[in-house]
Amino acid sequence: MKKKIFALIALLACFVTILSGCQSSTSSESVAKQANTVDTWSHIKKRGRVIIGLDDTFVPMGFRKKNGDLVGYDIDLAKAVFKQYGIKVDFQPIDWNMKETELRNRTIDLIWNGYTITPARQKQIAFSRPYMANRQILVTKKKQNINSFAGMKDKTLGVQTSSSGASLLDEHPKMLKDYIKNQSPVMYDSFNNALMDLDANRIQGLLIDSVYAGYYIKHEKDPDSYQMTTGGFDGEDFAVGMRKGDKTMKRKIDNAFQNLSNNGQLKKINEKWFGTDDNSLVKPEK
Structure with missing residues (x-):
C-alpha cells in the first residue's frame, strides 16, 4: 500500500513539474512577443x-x-x-x-x-x-561554358544558408534547382568560402547577390575568367x-x-x- 502511495506522489510531482515547465515556456514566449511590440x-x-x-x-x-x-x-x-x-x-x-x-x-x-x-x-x-536594388545571379567560371541556368544540369551549385537566394531556389525549383546535381545545393556560411570552392572547381556555379558578385569579381586578379548569368529570378530590394x-x-x-x-x-x-x-x-x- 505504501509503495502505491509513494508512486502516486511521484507521479503527481512529475505532473506538476511538467505543468510548471509548460507555463514557464508559454510565459517566456509571451514576454518575447510583447518585447517585440515595444517602441525602443x-x-x-x-x-x-x-x-x-x-x-x-x-x-x-x-x-x-x-x-x-x-x-x-x-x-x-x-x-x-x-x-x-x-x-x-x-x-x-x-x-x-x-x-x-x-x-x-x-x-x-x-x-x-x-x-x-x-x-x-x-x-x-x-x-x-x-x-538599393539587387538581384540573384548565377556566377560560374567561363571555362565551364555555362551561359544559362539550364547549363547547370547535373552540376554542383553553391548557395549561402538562409540567404534570399536559398529561398528563391526553393520557391521556384523549375528555374534552377531542378537542373542541378541531386536537385540539392551545397550550403555555405559565407560567400567567401563558396567563391573559393568555385575557383577550385569543387562547385561549378554559385547563386549570389549581384552587388556582391559585381564587387568581388571586379577586384579579382582575373575578372574576365568569371561569367555572370541573370536567369529568370525577379529583382529584389535591400x-x-x-x-x-x-x-x-x-x-x-x-x-x-x-x-x-x-x-x-x-x-x-x-x-x-x-x-x-x-x-x-x-x-x-x-
Missing part, C-alpha cells in the same frame, strides 16, 4: 548607441579589411543615418542563419547588411523603405530590418535616407562603393 527609440536615444547585426564577410556591404577594420557600403550608410540623431553605431557580427532570432531576443536592434525584403521575413519583422514595435525607428531611418539623398551624401556613398548611383532606390526630392 527613446531607450536607444538615451543609451546613445544602436546595435546593428551583420555578416561581416558580405562584400561590399560590410566586411573586414586585411587589417581587421570593418568597412563597407552599409557601414558608411548606417553611420551617416545615425549621425543625424547623435547616436553612435555598434556593429555586431552574427550568425546570419540566426539573424531574426538575434533581433527578437534584443541582442541587436537592427539587421542591416544587404538584407532583402521577402514576404516570409515581413511576417516576422518590419522593414525600412528600400534603399532594406533595414527591425522589430515590429519600432515604428519611430522606421520613421527616423526613412527620413534620414531622404535627407542623405537630398543633400548629396547618399550619391557620394553609392559612387564610392559602386562607381554609380544607378542602383539607389532613394532619389532627391524635387
Whole structure:
C-alpha cells in the first residue's frame, strides 16, 4: 500500500513539474512577443548607441579589411543615418542563419547588411523603405561554358544558408534547382568560402547577390575568367530590418535616407562603393 502511495506522489510531482515547465515556456514566449511590440527609440536615444547585426564577410556591404577594420557600403550608410540623431553605431557580427532570432531576443536592434525584403521575413519583422536594388545571379567560371541556368544540369551549385537566394531556389525549383546535381545545393556560411570552392572547381556555379558578385569579381586578379548569368529570378530590394514595435525607428531611418539623398551624401556613398548611383532606390526630392 505504501509503495502505491509513494508512486502516486511521484507521479503527481512529475505532473506538476511538467505543468510548471509548460507555463514557464508559454510565459517566456509571451514576454518575447510583447518585447517585440515595444517602441525602443527613446531607450536607444538615451543609451546613445544602436546595435546593428551583420555578416561581416558580405562584400561590399560590410566586411573586414586585411587589417581587421570593418568597412563597407552599409557601414558608411548606417553611420551617416545615425549621425543625424547623435547616436553612435555598434556593429555586431552574427550568425546570419540566426539573424531574426538575434533581433527578437534584443541582442541587436537592427539587421542591416544587404538584407532583402521577402514576404516570409515581413511576417516576422518590419522593414525600412528600400534603399538599393539587387538581384540573384548565377556566377560560374567561363571555362565551364555555362551561359544559362539550364547549363547547370547535373552540376554542383553553391548557395549561402538562409540567404534570399536559398529561398528563391526553393520557391521556384523549375528555374534552377531542378537542373542541378541531386536537385540539392551545397550550403555555405559565407560567400567567401563558396567563391573559393568555385575557383577550385569543387562547385561549378554559385547563386549570389549581384552587388556582391559585381564587387568581388571586379577586384579579382582575373575578372574576365568569371561569367555572370541573370536567369529568370525577379529583382529584389535591400532594406533595414527591425522589430515590429519600432515604428519611430522606421520613421527616423526613412527620413534620414531622404535627407542623405537630398543633400548629396547618399550619391557620394553609392559612387564610392559602386562607381554609380544607378542602383539607389532613394532619389532627391524635387
